[in-house]
Amino acid sequence: xxxxxxxxxxxxxxxxxxxxxxxxxxxxxxxxxxxxxxxxxxxxxxxxxxxxxxxxxxxxxxxxxxxxxxxxxxxxxxxxxxxxxxxxxxxxxxxxxxxxxxxxxxxxxxxxxxxxxxxxxxxxxxxxxxxxxxxxxxxxxxxxxxxxxxxxxxxxxxxxxxxxxxxxxxxxxxxxxxxxxxxxxxxxxxxxxxxxxxxxxxxxxxxxxxxxxxxxxxxxxxxxxxxxxxxxxxxxxxxxxxxxxxxxxxxxxxxxxxxxx
Amino acid sequence: xxxxxxxxxxxxxxxxxxxxxxxxxxxxxxxxxxxxxxxxxxxxxxxxxxxxxxxxxxxxxxxxxxxxxxxxxxxxxxxxxxxxxxxxxxxxxxxxxxxxxxxxxxxxxxxxxxxxxxxxxxxxxxxxxxxxxxxxxxxxxxxxxxxxxxxxxxxxxxxxxxxxxxxxxxxxxxxxxxxxxxxxxxxxxxxxxxxxxxxxxxxxxxxxxxxxxxxxxxxxxxxxxxxxxxxxxxxxxxxxxxxxxxxxxxxxxxxxxxxxxxxxxxxxxxxxxxxxxxxxxxxxxxx
Numbered sequence: 001x002x003x004x005x006x007x008x009x010x011x012x013x014x015x016x017x018x019x020x021x022x023x024x025x026x027x028x029x030x031x032x033x034x035x036x037x038x039x040x041x042x043x044x045x046x047x048x049x050x051x052x053x054x055x056x057x058x059x060x061x062x063x064x065x066x067x068x069x070x071x072x073x074x075x076x077x078x079x080x081x082x083x084x085x086x087x088x089x090x091x092x093x094x095x096x097x098x099x100x101x102x103x104x105x106x107x108x109x110x111x112x113x114x115x116x117x118x119x120x121x122x123x124x125x126x127x128x129x130x131x132x133x134x135x136x137x138x139x140x141x142x143x144x145x146x147x148x149x150x151x152x153x154x155x156x157x158x159x160x161x162x163x164x165x166x167x168x169x170x171x172x173x174x175x176x177x178x179x180x181x182x183x184x185x186x187x188x189x190x191x192x193x194x195x196x197x198x199x200x201x202x203x204x205x206x207x208x209x210x211x212x213x214x215x216x217x218x219x220x221x222x223x224x225x226x227x228x229x230x231x232x233x234x235x236x237x238x239x240x241x242x243x244x245x246x247x248x249x250x251x252x253x254x255x256x257x258x259x260x261x
Numbered sequence: 262x263x264x265x266x267x268x269x270x271x272x273x274x275x276x277x278x279x280x281x282x283x284x285x286x287x288x289x290x291x292x293x294x295x296x297x298x299x300x301x302x303x304x305x306x307x308x309x310x311x312x313x314x315x316x317x318x319x320x321x322x323x324x325x326x327x328x329x330x331x332x333x334x335x336x337x338x339x340x341x342x343x344x345x346x347x348x349x350x351x352x353x354x355x356x357x358x359x360x361x362x363x364x365x366x367x368x369x370x371x372x373x374x375x376x377x378x379x380x381x382x383x384x385x386x387x388x389x390x391x392x393x394x395x396x397x398x399x400x401x402x403x404x405x406x407x408x409x410x411x412x413x414x415x416x417x418x419x420x421x422x423x424x425x426x427x428x429x430x431x432x433x434x435x436x437x438x439x440x441x442x443x444x445x446x447x448x449x450x451x452x453x454x455x456x457x458x459x460x461x462x463x464x465x466x467x468x469x470x471x472x473x474x475x476x477x478x479x480x481x482x483x484x485x486x487x488x489x490x491x492x493x494x495x496x497x498x499x500x501x502x503x504x505x506x507x508x509x510x511x512x513x514x515x516x517x518x519x520x521x522x523x524x525x526x527x528x529x530x531x532x533x534x535x536x537x538x539x540x541x542x543x544x545x546x547x548x
Contacts (some may be wrong), residue, residue, distance in 0.1 A: 002363045010349060064285075102347035106403075109311050109343075110337040110364035259314040 003117055007124035011090070022082040023139035024162045029075045030143035033067060037149075067149045072159060073225025079136060079163050080221055083129075084193045087167040090128055091174030092181075092189030092249075094121050095255060100183040106190065113257045118179075125175060129167050133160070133186045158226050160244070165215035165237065169244045172195070176247030180253040182261070214239045262325050264289045264411050265310065266485050270319035272305050274462055279305040280466045282319070287459070289324075292437050294453035294460035294474070295446040296543065303446040304344060304468040311341060324411060332339040337365065340409040343417040344446075346400035348388045354399055355384040361403040369406035376402045379428055393420040401429060404437070412436065414445040418452060430456050450540045454478065462543065477542070483517070484537040491531030496523050498544035501541070512537060 095118070098104035107117060137160055144151055174189045181188065200218030203209050213236055215221030220236035265287040272279035280302040287293045297303050308314045310321055312332040321328040324334050348357050354377075362369040377384050382398040390401070397420045404412065412433065419425045434456065437443050447453050453460055454474055461471040470477065487493075487509045493502060498515030515519055524532065 002360070006349070006360060010351070017387070101350070102345065103349055105313060105343050106347060106361075107364070108313060109336060109339070109341040110361065111333045112364055113333050257315065258309070261314070 003112070003115050004124045004127075007121055008127060011124075011128060015128050015131060018082070018086045019135040020067060022079060022086070022132070023136050025078045026075050026136060027143045028070070029078060030147055031151075033070055033149060034147055036070065037067075037256040040042075047073075048126040065175070067144075068152050068155050068227050071156065074225050075140070076159065076163075076221070078091055078219065079160075080166070081193075081197060083132070083136075083167045083204070084165055084197070084217070085130055085190065086132060086170040086191040088174045088189035090125050090180050090187065091171040092192075094125050094175055094184040095251065096181045096183060096185040099260065100185075106261055112233075115252060115256075118252055118255050122172075125171055126165070126168070127182065129171055133164050133167070136160075140249060148245045155227055155230060158232060159221075159223055162221040162226060165240065166221045169240045169247075171246040172247035172251075174247070176250035176254075178253040179258065181251035193235050205251070262289045263287060263302055263322065264291065264324055265444055266322045267306075267310070268304065268320050269485035270309060270321055271317045272309055272314060273317045275484055278302075278466045279314075279317075280309070280463070282465075283463070285461060285468065286441060287290065287441055290440055291438070292433070292443045292456060292458045293445070295444065295463065296448065296450060296453055296460055297446070297463035298448055301463045303463060305466075306463070307341075307413055307446060310355070310413065311336070311339070333358050338410045340407065340412045341381075342404040342412075342414045342417050344419065346396050347481035348396070348399065350389060351387065353385060353387050354382065354391070357388055357399060358384065358406065364404065365407050367407050369408075372408060373402055373406040376405055376432070379432065380425060394422060394425065397421055405432065411442045414442065414443070416447055417445055418447070418449070426452070429480075429510070445458070450543050451484055451538070454538070457547070478536070480514070480542055482512055482514045482537055482540065482542055483520075483534050484510065485513050485524075486533040487524075487527070487529040487531070490527060494523075494527070496520070501544075512541065 049253050065087065098107060108114065115250070140160075172187075174192060177188055177192075178185055191232060196216040197218055198218040199212050200222065203212035203216070213222075213233075217240050220240060227235060263286055265285055267283050267285045269284075270283040271281050283302070284308055285295075285306070295303055295306070298481075307312070310323060310328060311317050312328055315329075323331075324338060326335060327468055328335065349360075352360070355373075358369075358373045358377075362373070373384075376382075378397075380398045380401060382395060382402065386395075388396065388399060397417075401417070404414065414433075418429065419427060430452070433443050433445075443457075445453075445457070457474055459471070460477060462469050485499075489507055491504065492510060493499070493504070493509045493511065496511075496513070497510045498520070499513050502509065502511040516527050534543075
């Protein structure tokens, strides 16, 4: 597990900063809820009358008067965008950074198979996403306990689970991309994360484009759908798992035959 | 047994040439120089031997075993020093050496300390703060600390000062005396001629000569220096003619008696005929 431990050690600062930033913003969102809740019915009415804009963000389906509705929109966006950016940056740089910084030559001239290098790096990337989610969930839980609001724990867990799976999907896709590139992966990673977010917004605007929800992980993390149905959309999720698997397989296949220049 | 053996090893990067039909045979226990100008294919050959890049065709064996099928096992017995050493950011020298040892699954603390002392390398410093030469030393310790059977060194002395170069070669000589094989690439001929037993010359991706250092140096070429004349008449077989005031110097390859007869017709005041050094031979006859 030498490579795994080395990866965790070298990325600890970035992991701490991302975990702290996302947790802090979620904590703030939860803490301002009691103040906001008094005005929520008005805000909710206002949002539900904003037509396409509200539906783009799922605000037509959510009840802002309830904490879970508020959490789904406000905190969902923070965790969704923040988490997916972290996953994309982590995934896309994991293999490519070794070639960018010319350390792949150092690593792969030791008695280490490329399959082992990919496996340990993948586990290190997954571990980082797990640690980030543990920190975020812990801070959210503590914040909720402190502001003392009633919350549907089942639906809240479902929202966190959906975002966790989404981060894994983006992580694995960008990890697969990472095996193909030698440098400049950051733009690809960030671009992919942002495009998937906007594809979901577009899919929310009109039913004609709803099929787009199959190709973006934001499709199955849509808090409005989760809160109103109380379950994850398994159709969208299944496609996500296919993308996730494809990313991992591509990473192994490509990295094993790649020339290290 | 051969420490390194390649047959028709070829690598193309798309359409551009890397190496073509490289045949190398390095005996176990040899101190072998791999000479060629920049871009000749030295690093491509080495990277193919290490399995970093896949050959387009041909085959390569190290320590009697096929490289592709036994890559990981072979890497345990190889110490590799790249021409440009790159390390992970933010690490201390000792952590880097320890990472290298752990990736090999061995404990080399004692040997690493001995090597660092001999090379005057401070292992408590961060690698980012080191000069190019000191970074090279980190690479050297990483390549040598596990005492491998085969050393593959790509331009090992670039960045090292002359005193460190001497110390480095004396360590290599000790390892070679203990039975290890040294294979080093270089474009500095003087160090190859001083330390190596055999050498191969690569140019434009092809091996053009492989032989012992003595035989490579005895090509029948002479450096002729004449004093007291300013114009050299046409002499067949002369090359690299340098004229300075009343001094003329040239390289000659051909019949030595014919040269002497021709020189007798010239009105010079002093003459010196000597073997050229390896640098000159390679510059004018192999490159």
